Amino acid sequence: MSFVNLAFKIRHVLTTKKSLFSLLNFSGSGKVGTKLNPNDQIVVVGIGVAAFTVVNSLKSLGFKNVKVVARDKFYGGKCVNFGCMxxxxxxQLDQQDPQRLQKTLDFTSGLRKSVEQQFASAxxxxxxxxxxxxxxxxLILKSGQRLAFDKLILTTGMTAQHQGPSIAPEKIWGLKPGRVCIWASDEPNALAVAELAKRLGHEVYIVTEKSFSLxxxxSFKFYKQSILNQGIACFEKAYNLRQNDQSMSFGHQGKGVEREFDYLINLDSSVSEILKVDGKAKGVLDLNLNYLNLTDHQNIYFAGDKAGGLSATEAEFQATQLVESMLTGKEIDQRxxxxxxxxxxxxxxWASAGGYNSLFNRDWKELSFNNLGWTAVHSQPGSLWYKFNRETAKIEALQICHHQASELIGIAxxxxxxxxxxxxxINFSVHPSSTEIFxxxxxxxxLEVLRPEPVIVEEKNFSYVWPTLPKIESYLLEHNFVDRLNLNKIYLSKNPQEYLGVLYAACKLSKVKKIDSSVRIDQQGVPHFAGDITWRFQKSPMSLDLQVDQTQVRLDSQI
Structure with missing residues (x-):
């Protein structure tokens, strides 16, 4: 499982539970570390975004006894040196500019120097x-030096373990143009890495073991297609994979495929390693997510990728919360x-707002940017997808695929x-601008809020097992639940269980096999409905909408 998907699942739990450990009932969870005091000796490991946030916060708060440990001079970490910046x-550079790579490297060098100066100013x-x-x-260093601490804050991010010809994604900036194979289990970020490689002049193809998890x-399908349209091949759900130093062969959609590569990027090789403490290896289950520290060493803290951060924004936010928690003893706001x-x-x-739970939803409505004046002027097409709660008149989740998705999702x-x-x-945006989409x-x-809505008596989704009845058809006929055994002439009952019985009898006696296949009769003659049955009763005009699996039936009342 890729780290991104693991983090998605952990955070899905965290939106409803205080922490992973309260869910698992681990001993020691929920313990707050000892609070910071002005005389504490604090050691911060790392010089990325999370470390930068921690160091600036400690400087602003007046802490004097702080030391920083860094394994390299890539000030700003992945974000500044290889990632978003x-x-x-x-x-934003012209794709035809032959100097675009050198200009980017010069920009990165200047940005790294700026972050170095800000670290030095602390x-x-x-x-x-x-x-x-x-x-x-x-803290024991490779050189043998030992740094005593009262508080240790680890912000070293993710590390990658590579075998054979595989290289880390950040190495792509220094490669001569060639053939790049990007391998991932189901990692959505493979598309972003592929587009970057394409922009750097490489011939690119993606191979995944499963379908992309999103x-x-x-919205993700739209994003994926916009990238594949740039001439990037993608082989999802590849099987019988065989790899040597310069080629990869696999099955795909019933055919054998063999592709050569000069560079192989394995996105499944990144792991979050935690230092050994007093001779014992520590893993994610040793973390107390309520306070971002170890459950058995409350003075050792984590921020950024070490604590499950996925982006520079999250690392920065998490590090800010960590320092506040260390000062006040309050829990980290995981929600x-x-x-x-x-x-x-x-x-x-591609950008998404509305919490990680929204990533599991499938029912979205779309609004295109195509009718905006901004789109006509700047030729920046895109689409927006949303989930709307009519009762609260609020948009609960929103996803955007657009050139300015980052700015737009922040506003959204x-x-x-x-x-x-x-x-x-309505009055937030100025014409013409991309924010007019809102x-x-x-x-x-x-208008949808103002439009009259039909009166809904009940709406449910559940699985139901009918009580034991020797002959369900006879029972329904005797009680006049079915008239002429016609789907369009069903008497409605106030009992939802009888509705399902009516559906079963109507399906079976009318020989509607597609729906009937959703019903299983056990040895006692009891029908069991396979899968969830969704039903919706509308008062005016009186009708009953039912869905079994993927088949829908509408039953109208003759009362």
Whole structure:
């Protein structure tokens, strides 16, 4: 399982549970670390976004005894050196510019220098060495140096384990143009890496063991297609994979495929490693997510990828919360963290707001950017998908695939706190701009709120097993539940169980085999409905809509 999908699943739990450990009932969970005090000796490991946030916070709060340990001089971490910042810069350059790579590298170098200066301005000593383990309240470095601490904050992010010809994704910036194979189990970020490789002049193809984990989202399908349209081949659900140093062969859609490569990027090789503490290896189940520390060493803390961060925004937010928690003893607000927007980079980036639970939904409505004046002027097509709650008049989840998805999703996450009837949805944007999509959406949904809605008596989704009846057809006929055994002439009852009985009898006696196949008769003659049955009773005009599996039937009353 890829780390991204593991994090999705963990955070899905965290939106409803205080922490993973309260769910598993681990001993030691829920323990707060000892609070920070001005005389504490604090060691921060890392110089990425999370470390930068922690260091700046400690400096602003007046802490003096702080040391920083870094294994390299890539100030700013992945975001500044290999990730979102250089990618964004590269994508805004003319694709025909022969100097675009060098310009991007120069930009990255300058940005890294700027972050280095900001670290230096904090006035804390930086030791360039690799942290190996923790023993007896000391951080042991590769050089043999031992740093004593009262509080240890690890922000070293993800590490990658590569075997054979596989290379880390960040290495792609220094490669000569060639053939790149991107391998992933079901990692959606493979598409973003593929588009970056394409922009850097490589011939690119993607091979996945499964379908992308977000394929059920129409927004993600749109995003995926926008990338594949750039001439990137994608072989999802490949099987019988065989790999050597410069080629890969596999089965795909019933055919054998063999493709050569100069570079192989394995996105499933990243792992989150935690230092050994007093000789014992630590893993994710040793973390107390309520306080981002170890359950048995409350003075050792984690932020960024070490604590499940997926992006620079999340790492920064998490690190801010960590320092506040260390000062006050309050729990980390995991729900707030889960509400941060997600994003995949691209010329038409994909972004999502509304919490991680929304990633599991399948029913979305779409609104295109095509009718905006901004689209006509700047030729920036795209689409927006949303889930609307008519009762609260609020948009509960929203996803965007557009050139300016990052800016738009940030605005959307604020507007979503307001009902669409609030005028700020409409008067927020200026014409022409891409933000007009929100005023278009709000005007459309305001009309939906005003439109009269049919009176719904009940709406349910459940599985039901009928009570033991020797002859269900005879029972229904004797009680006049069915008239002429016709689907269009069904007497309605106030009892939903009788509705299902009517459905079963109507299906069986009318020989509607597609629906009948959803009913199994056991040895006692009791019918069992396979799968969920959804039914919806509408008062005026009186009707009953039923769905068994994927088949829908409408039953009209003759009362």
């Amino acid at each position: 250089p990618i964004e810069y590269l994508f 006035g804390y000593d930086i030791t360039f060495d690799e942290a190996i383990e923790v023993r007896d309240q000391k 394929n059920h989202l129409p 707030a963290l889960s509400q941060l927007p997600l994003r995949f980079h691209g010329q038409s980036s 996450s604020v507007l979503m706190e307001l009902p669409v009837t609030d005028n700020r949805w 005023s278009h959406l709000a005007r459309m949904l305001r």
